[in-house]
Amino acid sequence: MPERVRAGIVGASGYIGGELLRLLLGHPHVEVAAATSARLAGRSVDTAHPNLRGVTDLTFVSPETLEPVDVLFAAAPHTQTMARMPEFLGLAGLVVDLSADFRLRDPAVFARYYGAPHTAPDLLGGFACGLPELYRKELTDADRISVPGCMATAAILALAPAAAAGLIEPDVVVDARTGSSGSGATAGPANTHAERSGALRVFAPAGHRHEAEIAQATGLAVRMTATGVEAVRGVQVLCHVRLTGGAGERDLWRAYRERYADEPFVRLVARRRGPHRLPDPKILAGANFCDVGFAVDGRGGATLVAALDNLVKGGAGGAVQSLNVRRGWPERTGLAFPGLHPV
Amino acid sequence: MPERVRAGIVGASGYIGGELLRLLLGHPHVEVAAATSARLAGRSVDTAHPNLRGVTDLTFVSPETLEPVDVLFAAAPHTQTMARMPEFLGLAGLVVDLSADFRLRDPAVFARYYGAPHTAPDLLGGFACGLPELYRKELTDADRISVPGCMATAAILALAPAAAAGLIEPDVVVDARTGSSGSGATAGPANTHAERSGALRVFAPAGHRHEAEIAQATGLAVRMTATGVEAVRGVQVLCHVRLTGGAGERDLWRAYRERYADEPFVRLVARRRGPHRLPDPKILAGANFCDVGFAVDGRGGATLVAALDNLVKGGAGGAVQSLNVRRGWPERTGLAFPGLHPV
Amino acid sequence: MPERVRAGIVGASGYIGGELLRLLLGHPHVEVAAATSARLAGRSVDTAHPNLRGVTDLTFVSPETLEPVDVLFAAAPHTQTMARMPEFLGLAGLVVDLSADFRLRDPAVFARYYGAPHTAPDLLGGFACGLPELYRKELTDADRISVPGCMATAAILALAPAAAAGLIEPDVVVDARTGSSGSGATAGPANTHAERSGALRVFAPAGHRHEAEIAQATGLAVRMTATGVEAVRGVQVLCHVRLTGGAGERDLWRAYRERYADEPFVRLVARRRGPHRLPDPKILAGANFCDVGFAVDGRGGATLVAALDNLVKGGAGGAVQSLNVRRGWPERTGLAFPGLHPV
Amino acid sequence: MPERVRAGIVGASGYIGGELLRLLLGHPHVEVAAATSARLAGRSVDTAHPNLRGVTDLTFVSPETLEPVDVLFAAAPHTQTMARMPEFLGLAGLVVDLSADFRLRDPAVFARYYGAPHTAPDLLGGFACGLPELYRKELTDADRISVPGCMATAAILALAPAAAAGLIEPDVVVDARTGSSGSGATAGPANTHAERSGALRVFAPAGHRHEAEIAQATGLAVRMTATGVEAVRGVQVLCHVRLTGGAGERDLWRAYRERYADEPFVRLVARRRGPHRLPDPKILAGANFCDVGFAVDGRGGATLVAALDNLVKGGAGGAVQSLNVRRGWPERTGLAFPGLHPV
Known part of the structure; x- marks a missing residue:
């Protein structure tokens, strides 16, 4: 019986959220414990992601009802995630953020590019960059990962x-x-x-x-x-x-x-x-x-x-690859689909 | 160690051939022994199928060099396959044909729709239809399978x-x-x-x-x-x-x-x-x-x-699904990719 | 000096409205007197229709300010046009309607297909169908024209x-x-x-x-x-x-x-x-x-x-062709663009 | 009765040739006297350009049968045009070339970029550049025009x-x-x-x-x-x-x-x-x-x-605009189509 971690996805009705669902549902070491959507709570995840019809019977839950998990993937909007990050950190020992809010180390640079001051500058230093090709070593023991754009x-x-x-x-x-x-x-x-x-x-x-x-x-x-x-x-x-x-x-x-x-x-x-x-x-x-x-x-x-x-290497796939690195699983786990030709 | 069968693909540089390669390379019970292409013999399969770069180092071989395999997938053109079928049958105990040549049981109907007489009418009756939803029972012990259009x-x-x-x-x-x-x-x-x-x-x-x-x-x-x-x-x-x-x-x-x-x-x-x-x-x-x-x-x-x-359920995927039925493997084996949204 | 009629377009910021503008601005017998848009009143028509940049300096006007014209093209939404039709008829001797509201002669059929009772059933009989190929004769002296879907x-x-x-x-x-x-x-x-x-x-x-x-x-x-x-x-x-x-x-x-x-x-x-x-x-x-x-x-x-x-023969072009018939102008006037290949 | 010049198009079955036909057939001062195609000689021009069905009954003629015209548009392939240019110059007082062969003034630069020596370097200096925005003055009395890429x-x-x-x-x-x-x-x-x-x-x-x-x-x-x-x-x-x-x-x-x-x-x-x-x-x-x-x-x-x-401003349209400049016609003549939105 392979090791299994329980994963939660915040913002699971968006496009990145849908790819996280597709990849994690096919990952041998992950069980998707919760997928949140404020708008679609109570409805089947295939309402938003029709490709998952028949693949899962998961339904969206309200973000408020989220319970602790082993790993939390946060796919909330830019500039809204920073305010919610303390809550996310309280829910899981490992948080993988897919927003832009924790990618830049310098809050002044963030403010210049995103037109808003960073409201959680203290947290910026704690995130490893979810790009294993450059930061594999840091990722092996990171508890907070920010996936680049x-x-x-x-x-x-x-x-x-x-x-x-x-x-x-x-x-x-x-x-x-x-x-x-x-x-x-x-x-x-x-x-x-x-x-x-x-x-x-x-x-x-x-x-x-x-x-x-x-x-x-x-x-x-x-x-x-x-x-x-x-x-x-x-x-x-x-x-x-x-x-x-x-x-x-x-x-x-x-x-x-x-x-x-x-x-x-x-x-x-x-x-x-x-x-x-x-x-x-x-x-x-x-x-x-x-x-x-x-x-x-x-x-x-x-x-x-x-x-x-x-949505994959530039988002959900990079997040899963980073999780694989963090947990010491073979890096290709759950990411074997090679792409199609012609298409 | 899972059971493995050795598979050959005739016509592997075409689009159906490429999908057969993609699916069979990811199939836990199949080893791709040979992929033929008269035109590209000696060259890497990723020459024709760039999605397979880094996924395999297989090269195309000339059809003449094909040696016996456990299962042969024939993806040769319509109206040319019927003349080569005796050869194919000599190479493998199980032949899965993806051309149109052995789909119609009545040679007169074939001639009417394909504008050419059927040159191997004796073989027509021996093919089970590679559509498990209607012909699962026949497929469980078929040695010749013809995948529908x-x-x-x-x-x-x-x-x-x-x-x-x-x-x-x-x-x-x-x-x-x-x-x-x-x-x-x-x-x-x-x-x-x-x-x-x-x-x-x-x-x-x-x-x-x-x-x-x-x-x-x-x-x-x-x-x-x-x-x-x-x-x-x-x-x-x-x-x-x-x-x-x-x-x-x-x-x-x-x-x-x-x-x-x-x-x-x-x-x-x-x-x-x-x-x-x-x-x-x-x-x-x-x-x-x-x-x-x-x-x-x-x-x-x-x-x-x-x-x-x-190219999948209407071709290579139907062929692999039929193989799964024939060998008694779980029908989803090697066919788990659910599709993408949005795309 | 060619004959010129003054035309108004209601709903000119929509896609049919944009095509009416494009066609009428190139029509030798038409002067576009007014193009209405509640949302974009006061702004240049090229705000909504960027292909008309440099072609015209017309600006949208509010529907309330519309003054009498020779011919009024109504491109307002289905089920909203019927209530406004009396107003339109008061503004122009010739009204060409591009909504669905006056296409069906039987109000019961309208109600069945549009899910709402027809509120101006008395007017239904007065519209000629803007399809010259079938109704050219009726169009030659029509004062009210309804362009089919x-x-x-x-x-x-x-x-x-x-x-x-x-x-x-x-x-x-x-x-x-x-x-x-x-x-x-x-x-x-x-x-x-x-x-x-x-x-x-x-x-x-x-x-x-x-x-x-x-x-x-x-x-x-x-x-x-x-x-x-x-x-x-x-x-x-x-x-x-x-x-x-x-x-x-x-x-x-x-x-x-x-x-x-x-x-x-x-x-x-x-x-x-x-x-x-x-x-x-x-x-x-x-x-x-x-x-x-x-x-x-x-x-x-x-x-x-x-x-x-x-948007052309199935909308704005059919409307202009009907106008040409009604006014006795050569039917191709303003409609000579033959289409592109390849595109 | 407006002035009319007789135009010939060499290479009229290609895409640039098709656009030349579309534009010149709608140009009030041009009569298309001949459209050549070695491959389609004798067949209707709408065989290659289906958008021109019903717009013209012109047929392609063999290049060898071309007789003198007032203006010749040459839309022959790069590196093949230079050998045929003397012939073209013998057929018309004004030649507008749409190939790359006479765009570069320096034959050494041509050879470097096109991988072949220029075989008619003496002619290079005689072409005005068919870009009126930069070379309008030269175009007013040019007899040889080369339209840029x-x-x-x-x-x-x-x-x-x-x-x-x-x-x-x-x-x-x-x-x-x-x-x-x-x-x-x-x-x-x-x-x-x-x-x-x-x-x-x-x-x-x-x-x-x-x-x-x-x-x-x-x-x-x-x-x-x-x-x-x-x-x-x-x-x-x-x-x-x-x-x-x-x-x-x-x-x-x-x-x-x-x-x-x-x-x-x-x-x-x-x-x-x-x-x-x-x-x-x-x-x-x-x-x-x-x-x-x-x-x-x-x-x-x-x-x-x-x-x-x-195919228009970057080809056939630039050629027609240059002709307009050369002949002193209003520059928009035959080029009034503003484009479509949405499309």
């Missing part, structure tokens, strides 16, 4: 090996593209199908919030834009960088291979031709991979590319 | 309970919609992205080939049309039927509930409202479910609806 | 020639597919991009409202379903019919050719092969065509197909 | 005002996104719908060919990447730039307003919020606009954005 995850994994090896100049441009699920399940005039379908919407022409997370993790000076593209899931980032003097393609290969050789969820994708020569989120829906690749321009510039599913 | 699978599962219970008149209209992966991986001027994107292409306004399979399985007189819609994966059928005298919604509920109560891969989806009130392939990509539902019009008519992923 | 327009044009020539049995099944713009510009949880994208949503499995319009115009007994497909614009209907004894493909060709030979906006599309063999709304966005075609199954059945842009 | 057109119009005013550093990154029609009508394994749908395909991670055109027109040092996105039509470029010391948002506004105030086909789109705050090709299909906008990041960086329809 979806675009930040992609950009950090694209940039980190080159930055750490000193192969790129510190000023980088991150051009991110994202599907519509990134804005969540809430309806509004700008995200109707008729308005959003087929759009190339530059919703953050400069200074996207994830800029701060990327800078924090890599030490680089980041200028970031974000465009909504025609997709529901998926994030792709192109990092436009300059190589430091003398650095070339071989150096990049060496740095990325060394860094990611043993990573279960990072694949190097950097071929010279073919439709799949560089990372594309099209084939990553549902998978926990972050594909990373690069190309040089022969004149001292390079483009570093990464792609992932924003 | 994707649209046929959906229509048969939509119609069978009502037909068997005598609730519908025998003349039915089947209006099928399909994604572009149904036409396979071969490029042509009609299936470029620019031409096919956003199309509502009535490619079979009358007499679609799957008509014959549906008629054979249900005993109904079927008129079938098929339209290509904007999707890569997914099939949906609407069966426009008339209820027999006195039959109503309750009778339909009873018939479908009884028939499908214990089916692991058929879900009844028939609500009165909501965006997910009836089956929609959108949430089924990668899953082996066939969702089935219905609605009555209060004037003696009804619409029976079914949806599935054409 | 988008799916109804398609189905009526698909069915009318065959029905009028007695070539089909009176019981028909209409299977309609529609893009997301048909539900209008209002946001809701079911029409977000993430939920609606890629869907095949059978939102009206039986008894869609346009059923009554089709029956009224053709005299047939209609069973109608409607499915939302992945598209913003576009309607396609498949009419599943049975031919009367002896009728065949030649008879259909004769009937459709005779009926539509001189129609400026109906094209016969019924080829034996090719990606464009039958009507497809993909190539009709922005155009006022309704393409019509058919195919027989050799066993007494036929599929009649029609496609159009729901 | 679609992505180059967008990037040049985004960059030129800032570059000319000295507001940006000379090193710029151009991140371009394009729909699938940009690769033309030829089928191949990488552009099937199943493969291309929903893709974010970085097909040119560095050094895209249009880089050279942008550098030539603006004098900037350009690093360019290109990604195929889910769309059939449409190009969007994001130019990541650094402002020169002291330059700010007001300077940009002044420069762009001055430069484009009187341009009929450039619209400034740079709002602070809303789904349409910056240029998006979604609303430009079929229109000849190039929308241009920008945003600053408050730290010395800016993102310049442009969007257009690659």
Whole structure:
């Protein structure tokens, strides 16, 4: 009989919550004890997540009724989570937060990017970053984990090996593209199908919030834009960088291979031709991979590319992977789905 | 140590072949011994199926080099499989065919729908139909299995309970919609992205080939049309039927509930409202479910609806499910992925 | 100097209103005197309709401030228009209504399909149907015009020639597919991009409202379903019919050719092969065509197909075409855009 | 009776050819005398361009039969046009070329970017650039016009005002996104719908060919990447730039307003919020606009954005606009279609 931990999910009717449910219901070491939704309390979880019909008979419960669990996944909105965190910490020995509220260590930076002061600055230092590729060691004994943003995850994994090896100049441009699920399940005039379908919407022409997370993790000076593209899931980032003097393609290969050789969820994708020569989120829906690749321009510039599913590796999957690390389970546990092609 | 059978896949570089690979590589009782591709022999399977990067290091082999295996999955083109079937039968004790060549029992019907005489009519009677919901008993000891067509699978599962219970008149209209992966991986001027994107292409306004399979399985007189819609994966059928005298919604509920109560891969989806009130392939990509539902019009008519992923339940998944039945393994083995939402 | 009439548009911030603006701003005989929007009064029309940036400097006005015009286009919501119609009739000698409120002649049928009693039944008889292909004569001297529904327009044009020539049995099944713009510009949880994208949503499995319009115009007994497909614009209907004894493909060709030979906006599309063999709304966005075609199954059945842009020929374009007829202008005036390919 | 010129189109069965046909058939001063297609000679032009059904009864003719015309539009493939140019020049007093062969003035640059030596370098100097916004004066008496590339057109119009005013550093990154029609009508394994749908395909991670055109027109040092996105039509470029010391948002506004105030086909789109705050090709299909906008990041960086329809302003529309300039007709003639919303 395998070890089992009891898990609770706060904000389980949202898109990240739905992916947490899908992944945890299939995880051999986890029992989903409670999934909260203020709006849908008492109703079947398949009301919000029709893919789970017949997979579970779980119903949403009101957040107030949540009882202690072994691990609590918090998928509450940005800027609302910080006020509720003390309560969450009282409910579980391990809290995995998927909001933005505990990602940035500096409350002043948080305030600048989120337009509101941080109300629980004392707690900021206690969170390990739920990105095992960079913070595996810290995660092994963390009690509080904050999963980075979806675009930040992609950009950090694209940039980190080159930055750490000193192969790129510190000023980088991150051009991110994202599907519509990134804005969540809430309806509004700008995200109707008729308005959003087929759009190339530059919703953050400069200074996207994830800029701060990327800078924090890599030490680089980041200028970031974000465009909504025609997709529901998926994030792709192109990092436009300059190589430091003398650095070339071989150096990049060496740095990325060394860094990611043993990573279960990072694949190097950097071929010279073919439709799949560089990372594309099209084939990553549902998978926990972050594909990373690069190309040089022969004149001292390079483009570093990464792609992932924003709701999986950029959210729920990163959270489950972090839990696996924390508990010492094989890191792929519950995360084996490889993605589909074609799709 | 679980039981393991050695499997071969013929035609493994196609879309059905790719799904067979994905499913069998994740199946605890199967070892993929060989995947053939005349065109890509010697190259990694991820050349054709980029979702399998890092998941396997299998390479394609030439069909001529295929050695005996326990089970052979044949995913060769329609009208070419019948000539190769004797060879396939010599290679494995169990052959699961995914072409159309052994679906119809009457060679005259085959000739009418496929425009070519059947060259192996003697073999037709030996194949069990790879649709466990209707033919589970035959499958438990079958050595030759023919998986039905994707649209046929959906229509048969939509119609069978009502037909068997005598609730519908025998003349039915089947209006099928399909994604572009149904036409396979071969490029042509009609299936470029620019031409096919956003199309509502009535490619079979009358007499679609799957008509014959549906008629054979249900005993109904079927008129079938098929339209290509904007999707890569997914099939949906609407069966426009008339209820027999006195039959109503309750009778339909009873018939479908009884028939499908214990089916692991058929879900009844028939609500009165909501965006997910009836089956929609959108949430089924990668899953082996066939969702089935219905609605009555209060004037003696009804619409029976079914949806599935054409490459999974309508192809590779149906084949694996049939293998599970044949070997006595739990039917869900290797087929647990529930699908994604939103996607 | 060409003749010019002054036009007003009520409900000009909606999708039909936007198309009316686009078409009327390019119409040589029309001056747009006022475009109302309660919500956006005082703001530029390009706030709601960004395609009109730089094309006009018109601003929305409050509905209360509307002054008399020569022709009033009413694009107000269903079931709200009937109460306002007396006011509209007081403002213009010619009223063209695009709501559903004055399409059905029998108030009892209206009540059954719209779930509310008709509050202005006396006015019902005074409206000519804004479908020149069937009602051109009535339109030449009409003062009140009601434009039929988008799916109804398609189905009526698909069915009318065959029905009028007695070539089909009176019981028909209409299977309609529609893009997301048909539900209008209002946001809701079911029409977000993430939920609606890629869907095949059978939102009206039986008894869609346009059923009554089709029956009224053709005299047939209609069973109608409607499915939302992945598209913003576009309607396609498949009419599943049975031919009367002896009728065949030649008879259909004769009937459709005779009926539509001189129609400026109906094209016969019924080829034996090719990606464009039958009507497809993909190539009709922005155009006022309704393409019509058919195919027989050799066993007494036929599929009649029609496609159009729901906001143009199924809405604003039909309204402008009706105005052209009413004023005696060449029917193509202001409606020359032929559509795009590929798109 | 308006002046009429007789026009010929070489390569009229391609996508650019189809748009030339659509635009010229609606142009009051042009008569389409001949449309060539080696493959489809003798067949109706609507075989390739189904949107033109009922709009014209023109048939394709073989290129060899082409007789002299007033203006010849050449839409032949890159690297094949240079060999045929002498023939084209013999057929018409005015040649408008839409290939890449005569866009670059320096044959060495051509050879580097197109991988083949230029075989008609003597002719390079004789072509005016078909971009009226920058080269209107040259176009008024040009006999040879070369229309710039679609992505180059967008990037040049985004960059030129800032570059000319000295507001940006000379090193710029151009991140371009394009729909699938940009690769033309030829089928191949990488552009099937199943493969291309929903893709974010970085097909040119560095050094895209249009880089050279942008550098030539603006004098900037350009690093360019290109990604195929889910769309059939449409190009969007994001130019990541650094402002020169002291330059700010007001300077940009002044420069762009001055430069484009009187341009009929450039619209400034740079709002602070809303789904349409910056240029998006979604609303430009079929229109000849190039929308241009920008945003600053408050730290010395800016993102310049442009969007257009690659087959219109980035191809056939730019050619017709150039013809209008050359002949002294109002520049909007035949190019009035404003685009659709929503679509």
